[in-house]
Each structure stands twice: as C-alpha cells, then as structure tokens.
Amino acid sequence: MKSLMSTCFLFCVFWGVSQTSGGRITVTFENWTLKELASHIQETTDYHFFYVDQWLVQDTISGSFSNTPLENVLKEVLGNTDINYFLMDRYKVILTRGNTIYDTLPEGFFTSSKTDSAIAEIPEIPDALPIFNKNDVAPNREGEVPVKIGREKRDRSQQFATLEGFAVNAGTNEPISDLAVLVQRTGKGTTTNANGYYSIEIPLGSHTIEVSALGIQGRQQKIILYGNGRLNFELEESFQMLDEVVLQGNSDRNINQTIGGAVQIEMKEIKKIPLVLGERDIFKVATTLPGISSAGEGATGYNVRGGRTDQNLILLDHAVIYNPTHFFGLFSAINPFTSDNVEVFKGNIPAEFGGRLSSVFDIRTKTANDKKLSGEASIGPVTGNLALEIPIAKDKASLLVGGRTTYSKWILRSLKEEELRNNQVSFFDVVAKYNHKINQSNTLRLMGYYSDDAFNITRDSLYGYTNRAVSLEWAHKFNDKNTGELILANSGYDFDIEFDVNSVNDFKLAYSINETLLKLKMKYLHNDAHNIDYGISGKLYNVEPGSIDPLNSETVIESVFIPDERGIETAFFLSDDIAVNQKLSLNAGLRYSLFAALGESSQRIYENGSPRNENTLIETQIFDENEVIKTYGGLETRVSARYFVAPNTSLKLGYNSSFQYVHTLSNNTTVSPTDTWKLSDINIKPQRADQFALGLHKNINENAFELSLETYYKKFDNILDYKTGADLLLNETVETEVLQGKGKSYGIEFLAKKNNGKLNGWLGYTYSRSLIKFDGLLEEERINNGEFFPSNFDKPHDLSLVTNYKFSKRFSLSANFVYQTGRPVTYPVGNYVYEGQEYTFYTDRNKFRIPDYYRLDLSFNVEGNHKIKKFAHSFWNISIYNVLGRNNPYSVFFVTENGQIKAYKSSIFAIPIPTITYNFKF
C-alpha cells in the first residue's frame, strides 16, 4: 500500500522537477514562519502550495536565496523540520508532515501486477490499474481500512473517476462547508460548498483522502477507487476533543471574507457572558461588539453605527421579528437554546437583504439532530427554558422545539404590597423547526415562532404584545454549480391595550403589522473566481395602525379606526463575489428596490413648502383598494473589496446604500412599547443611508488573535423625528407631526479577540458620533436652529471587555466590563411660573449628557463531571450583574410636585444582581 503511494510520489517528483527548472526563487527572510514563506512564494511566483496551516507555524526560519530553484529552497528550509514536500502538476507544491519518503519499492511488489501495467497514453499519471489491495497491515483504526469505491471496469481507458460526497457535522448533522478535501500525494484537493458537498476527479487506485477544517476534527480515509463513487464524511467538532472553546468555525473568515463590518456571534460566546437574571441573550452579546449599542439596560432596540433602533432587520430564519424582546427590553425574545450562530451585518449588507438601513441580524434556528433525541434545559430565577431535538426519520427529518416561560406571576404574588400582588407579568416564547431532507438535492425547512407578553397591572387593564413568524424554505440543488432557495415567510407583530373598569371610559385598542415575504435566492458558482448570488423578493405589508373600541354600550369612547395601510416592496438583487487574484477579491452587489404604497387610502395633500396642518391642506385624494398611491425606489449599491496587504492581513473597503420604507412612530427618547410602525406614503418619504467603510483585519499567531480596525462614515436622509409633544398613537394626520431630516455618523471601531487558550475573550472599543439635523423651512420644523446635534444614542466612547478564564475543564470564570459615555439628554435650562405653577423649560435638544456608564459583571460556571456515559451534562452558572453596584443613570427627568420642580434620575439595576441558573443537556 505504502509502496504504491511512493510510486505515485516518485512520478510526481520527477515530473515536477523537470517542469519547474525554469522557476527560480529570490527571497530574503528573517524569522518567518513557513506559512509566511509559502504565502510569499505563492504570491510572487506561479507556485501553489497545499498544506494544513497548523503544520507551518510552529517555528520561524530565516534565510536568503537568490535565483535558486524552488526545490533547493525547500530542501534547505525544510531540512530541520518534519515537513516533507512534493512538487506536482508543474506548480503545485504539497507540504505534508511526518510522511516517510520511500525511495525503493518493496521486493516483489510488481510481480503480480506486471501483466497489466502502464498505460502509455497518459504518461504523467502513474498507472493505477489494476488495483491491488494489500490490506494486510492496517490496524483496524477508523480510516485505516480502505473503503472500496465504485465498480472496477474492464475498460482500462478510464483512468479517472469522480469522487463526491457530503460532509456533515456528526453532532448537529449540519453540512460542513469549506472543508478541505485533499487527496494525499496527488496534489488534488477541493473544498466543500455550503451544503457540505464536494466533488473531485482523481486517478483510480488507492488514495488517502484527508479532510480538515478548523473547528472540525480532521480525518484521513484510505480508499480504493474503482470508479465513480461516493464518500461521505461525518465529522466531529474538534473542540470536543481538544476541549477548547472555538469562537469561529472558520477562524480566518474575518480576514478572508470580502465584505466588511460583518460579525458572527457564536452561541458558545453567549455562554461566556455573565447573565442578567439568568437569561442568556444574543443581543446582549452583540452590544459588547464595537458599533452595536443600546440606549441602556432595559431599553428595547439596538443602535448600529449611529442608526435608529428601527433600522435593524432582525431575521429569524428569514422572517422579520419586529420586537425581539420581552418585558420592555429586559430580556431577549430569541431562545438561545434553539438558535444557531447569528450573523450581524453592520457594514456591508449583502444584496439579498434590504429594507432596513443600519444592520441585519441574521439569526438561524438550529437544525435538530436526526439521529437521537437530545435536549437542553435551564432553570433560572425568572424563566425556565427547554429545547428538544427530536429525530423523525434518521438522516432525513428532525424537529426542534423550544419554549421559554416566566414564572414571575409567582414572584409578584409573593410580594407583600397588595397593589403589586394583583399585577401579572407574564411572557413566553415558543419556536419549532422541522427539517426534512427529501433527497440529496432537496431540503425543506419549516420554522414557526410565537412570543407573547402580557401585563395585567390593575385588575382591569391589560397590555400585551405578540410576535409571530413562520417561514418555509425549500433548498434545491440543480447541479454542482447551481443551487437555489425558495423562501416564503410571514411575520406579524401586534399589541393590545384593554381598559375595563366598568365605566364609560372602557376601551380596547389594537395595533398590528403583518408582512409576507416571497423570495427566490439563487447561487451560481461559475468557477473559483465567480460566485454569483441573484434573486428576487417581494414583500407585502399590511398595517392595521389601530382601532379603539369602546367596551360598554354606553360610552364616551369614540370608536376610532385608522384605515389600514398596505404596501408592497419588491427587489431584484445580484451580487458576485469575485476572486480577482489571491490577494484581491471583490464583492459587487446591486439591489433594486421598489416600494408601492397601495390603497385603499385617503391621502392628504398639503401646500408645498409650508408646514403641514389643516390650513395648508389642499385636498384629500382617495385611492381604491390596491390602487398605487405612490412609488418610491432606487438602486442600492453594495460593493466591497478585500485585499491582502500581507499574509494574514487584509484591507477591506466598502460602500453600501439602502432604502427603508417602514418607520417607527415614537416620541420617546428610547423605544416604547406603544411604538407603531408606519409605511411610507405620499407625505412620508423613505429613509436612505449611505455608508463608506474601511477596515484593516489581521490575524496573528495562527488565528489565535484576531485584530480589526474599522472606520465608517454614514449619511442618512429623510430620517424621522417628531414635533415636541406630538401624539402619534392613533393619529390620522401623523404627517403633520413628522419631521424628516438628515443624519450623519462616523466612527472608528477596534476589536481584539483571543479565541482560545485558558484565557480568552475580546476587547472592543469604539469612538463614534451620531448626529442629526432637522432644518425645515419654518421655525416649528427646525430643531436646534437647524444645526447638527447629537442623536439620543450618540455615545462617543464605548469600551467592552469580555474575558473568560478556564481554571479547569469544570470551572471557569467570566467577567464583562462596559464603559460608555453617557447618552445625551435634553436638560432644562430654566424654570418659569405660569399661573402660579412652576414649570421647567427646555430649549436645545440633547445638549447635555447623563453621567458616564460603566458596569462590571462576573459569572462563574461549574460544569458537571465529564463522564461519558452520564445521562445528562449539566452546569451551574452563578452570575453577578453590576458587581460594582454602580448607579448608572438611565434617564433624568423633571417633575413638578406641588409647584416645585424635582429632578430625578432613574436607573434600572442600581445594585448588584446575583442570579443562579441550572442548565443541563442530554
């Protein structure tokens, strides 16, 4: 067996040397790793190197060569290492570790094969036929026993066969993409695509197939290839073996990915962050990354690179989640147990996404294990959470279900105060995902999500909101080059307020928004250099802006019904990820979006250039059902480029533009639970943003450290604000209260990440500004005299440090430190007396800041023992939120009490909050 391989090898070497005698190397280097040298040679010559990264970074070497043949260079530098090299196919250099090079064949090897040897027409390929399987030596280790593939044919002219297959993660059963598949000693190799599929043409005969990827436990598999055939891999994640926390499945992705400003949040990271009230929260982790922040704890919504909170597209398996929080923002409504990794795009947004200006949070639900029943559960002080992975049909279908609910009812009931005991605060969320692999080319995924919050404060008033999402995805593989996904998704958000005290004032108020998305996304892998995505999407919005209905027959409550709004947003998108050369790659994307506001509706037309009010109303235009009221649209450009300035160091440049056709109506400094969404219409124009970004990304010490420095400049048009004291809820003439203005934000973001080792974590620092400007024609349409002023979430300095220290396999300690400049507030500039009462008055908006925010959280994880045969794996988490007990003011406000002005500052968690959570997995 070995000898046969050696034969191949000798042929290769011979061939290689003879062909490359012209290629000579001139290089001087000092303290380089072999990898750097290989990269350098690869960049400066036509040689291509194949190797596994880990092998080449241990030692550094120095040397100088001038016009030296490559082979000599390799001999020289590899002399003291355990790396062997092979030259083949003219310019391919394969580096392997530890393989012995045989220069003689074992005796008698050819005696049995002589009769059918050497096929002359293909001289550069060693004759592989017939194949003699000398399966006498190999111990029965996995991969050592050769697998026979294909049928041996009598027709000897065929020297090659196609080997194809899938690679899946044995734990999650998800396809492994970007897995390197190398055929040892042939120089042939490929990688798996997004579906885990690979295909490679290799000579018939015995081979060792080596697969590797970071985060995946590599394997070597011996095969004997007789003809076209299939070899699937089921691989373990390598961290289970190494017991290391892997931050990124593909750790040099940050430098390789063409688009900038993209971050991936792995669910494992979430485990490391200290918890508030025992809840793991994807969004809390996101806010520790540069460029993503929230107005404060307990504030719904996130501000990404100076964008408003309504500018984030939060997707759960393609379906939009409008309000992904529970309890006014204290908890996330996305179940951490059922979520897979989250991808956040804060810079360049891929062309397939649109409709929101600032970011995309692409959250995917896990695909359940289809082999065995497994689950995860946790019990914390506020909620209980359970997720189950249920196999339906082995290797075919599986179901994931997860649910969380609070038992705060019990907490409230145990309170002493009568008034509070009658309160009810409850929330829950459930998610289910069914995954069905119909065959190798077709997969169906069906996801359903529901979250509900209900607050019953007095016995007679009820407030509640719900999120719903359903998505169906059909992934189809047309052929190796073309794949497609057809997505149908529907999501809704609504809230209700009911007030029933048996009086003439009783009422019920309801708001709802619903959207349906149909999207076709196609992928065409033209070749190694072009990876094209294209598609079309259509989204239908239905908004019921609200109705108020009396609950009694005798009532003073006027039934109010604001007519429904309807709009359709369509988009075509096309993007090409172009590998120009080894160093340069481009991602050129275009999206054309078109929004049409549809009837039935009556639209008010106001005089041009005057403030909108009853006096400037010219006419009211009536539109029939589905009649187009107004269309808006435009080309959105999504371009980015990546250039390797040095091995492991890339420079990224991007330009991104987008439109947004739905807006929140909110007169609060932060998000309020009664905020409603409104579609663009004749009077309210879509918002637009343009972002320019430049980033430098560097991985050092073999991806052990990731560094990135990104800067951006963003400008906004037609962002919304409202006149002071505007009533936005159930306002039929909302346009008279709206101001549309400009915004700009810029910043520099630094992130340093250490991915493994006993001590790991990350440090993020952002300096950024977010400014807005409302300069209308009239005084009442101007804010701060029409000058730029800081937005409510302008926090120039933002520092996050997340560290995790593992004492042993069972004990680990995490700490999280956050520092932020206090957010701007409008501070009163004086008092005045009106009719005997004292009032404060405010002028310039956001001129002052609340004190700086800082907080330290600690958490301690104790894992159950690691006995393999145990039924369940468990861990305890003990967290202390705000260890320093810092009274971080969240807002300041002024109240007139008995004719006296009183200033108050409020904070959400002013004292250290300890929590203990028990989790187990089976």
Place this chain on the structure above:
Amino acid sequence: MRLSPIQVLFRFFKAILMLAFLAGCVESFEPGTEVFEDALVIESTITDEMGRQEVVLSRAFRFEEFVPEPEQGAKVMVVDDSGNEFAFEETTAGRYTSNVDFAAEQGRSYQLLITTSSGDEYASEQVVAPERFPIGEISAGATEENGGGIDIFVDYEPSQAAKYFRYKYEETYKIIAPDWNSQMLAFEGPVLVLKARILDEKTCFNTNLSQNININNPRLTTSNSVPRFSVRFIQKDNYIISHRYSILVKQLVLTEASYNYFEQLQEANEGDDVFSPSQPGFFRGNVFSVNKPEENVLGFFHVASISSERLFFDYVDFYPEEALPPYVDKCFPFVPPLEPNEEEPSIGELMDANAIRYHSITATGKFAVVPRVCGDCTVLGSTEIPEFWEE
C-alpha cells in the same frame, strides 16, 4: 384624535411596573442650571366678560432661584381685527391692566403686542374669540371612590360635546372654631383673670382658588348625552366641608390651540417613566419675538368665553348621620405652667405669642387652654361674611 386618557393610563401602569421591579432605583437629585436661558413669560386670558383685562409678564429663572422676576416697564396693547386698540398699564410690578373695560366679542380676533423696556418687540398670533357656551348645571355628589368624598360636577348639553373647556373655581367654606369660648384670659397687672371675649372669633369664612390646570374636552356617548365632569373632588375627611361649603365654578371656553397648550403644560407636570422617557423640548406658545424670530417665548395669549355658576351644600346634606370631618388640630386642652420653666413655656409666654385660647378651669382651679386655632377661626379665615353667602 388625541388619546390622553390612554396615555395617562399607560404611563400609570408602566410607572407601577417600574416600582414593582426596580423599587429604589429612582432618586431625586439637585440639578444646577448649567446653562440658563432667559425668556419672557406671558400669562394672559382675555375673556368676554366686560371688565379690566389683565396681562402678566415675568421672566424665566434659574433652578437655584425660587421666584420669577416680573417684567417691568413694558408697553402692552391688545388690538382687535377692526383696529380697536386697548392699551394696558402696569398696575403692580409685571402686572398690566387695561386702561378701559372691554370684553372679547365672539368671532372677532385679537392680538397681543408687547414692547419691553429693553426695546424687544413681541406679538401674538391673531386669536379668534371662541363661541359662547354658558356653563351647565353644577351639582355635588357623594362618592365612595378615592377614599370617599364629594365630587362637584358640571353638566353639559349635547351641543357642547367636542368643545374645549377649562375650569377654575373659587371655593368658600364656613369654619367654626370647635373650642370657642365666650370668655378669654387676660392679665390684670400680674394677675391672670377671665374676661368676656372682645372679638367674635367663632365663625369664619375662607376662600381658596383653584391651583391646577383643569381642562376637559367632553365627548358624546352613544346614547347621545355628554357625561358630567368632575371639576373638584373633596375628600370626606377634609375639614373645609364640615359645615357649609360653596363653590363658584368658572367655565372658560377655549380655542383648540389654548386647549392644546394647557394639555402640554399638564403633561409636563406628569413627569415621565423609566422605560420610555418622552422626548422633552421647547413647546411653543402663540407669542413670538418680532425682532428675533429664534427667541423662545414662553406662555400663551388666550381668548376665552367665561361663565360661572355657584353651588352651596352642607356636610349633613350628604353625611347626615356621621361625625364631622376632623378639625385641622386635635385640640387637646392642656395646662401650661404659670411660671416659665425649662421644659415648657409659661401661660404668659404663650399668651404673648398669641398661641392659645382659653378652654376651661380644671378641678384644681388651673386654666386649661387649647391651641389658638381651636378657639379662634381667624387663623384659617376671616369673620367677614362674603357678600354672596347664603345660609
């Protein structure tokens, strides 16, 4: 469409939520005005009641200060749309009264013009005097809500639905000193004696003016009536209704803009909640600077139609069987020492301070006294019977 009841409700229950979970996280602090901005404050409501009309001008002040400074020496004038000018003159500091009696006429528009002593000119928008709606019937009713008490209601005609009203009141009530005695203590030389009381300090009357902004935008019910509106609620245990109580309810018909202004003032008073602080900002009245359009001017020039109605009732009308509400003092008689000592003042010192009234003579022959308010109603009011008073 405005929804203030809903918003009020909503704020209310968010505030409770906040309390439920975050008790103790709201604390008061002392703000110092970091940048003070001066502004003129205009208070004026011209009514359709013939008489001297009034404009009050003051200035905004710093947090650390307590009293606004009056704006003195300004030229103030109201002009109507037919060119009539009504000049005002400063009667007391910052308070300007029209030189002649005049009344706003329904449908006519009025403008306020001010030139301050520093030469800055201000002008209000043209305000059209609103329609007249005489005040409906005033009634009082006992309720068990809010701990029990009496509501003063105003009734409406269906035609008054959707109009804008503001209510002010003047309440006058009879006070009877519970421990009034026909005799009083007096010194005759060094000797303390009892004499017939000189002043009648037994029955008094006091009048309070409404403090809060009280506005209503009544609505028609489905049965085509307009629910009455409570303009005043007096708790059952408030001593002011112990005997006889009278209230003069003034109803001002406002313009929509005036109503909105008062609503904003009210909201400013309500404060905020932790979860969603509303965006504060300058809210504009209807008076602007002529020279500097960007200058912020506070206050409002209202033109309103006024009408009033008076109501009387006795405590026993509603609570015939029940004890009177507690008096402002518990009125425990006590015996002060005749000579001063370290622990308590002597009777003489207390008399000098006008702090006591005679109550009785104890069994041991000492003078028992009560705090002055228990035997002298003039602490709380005046003995003069108001002109309008009816028994």
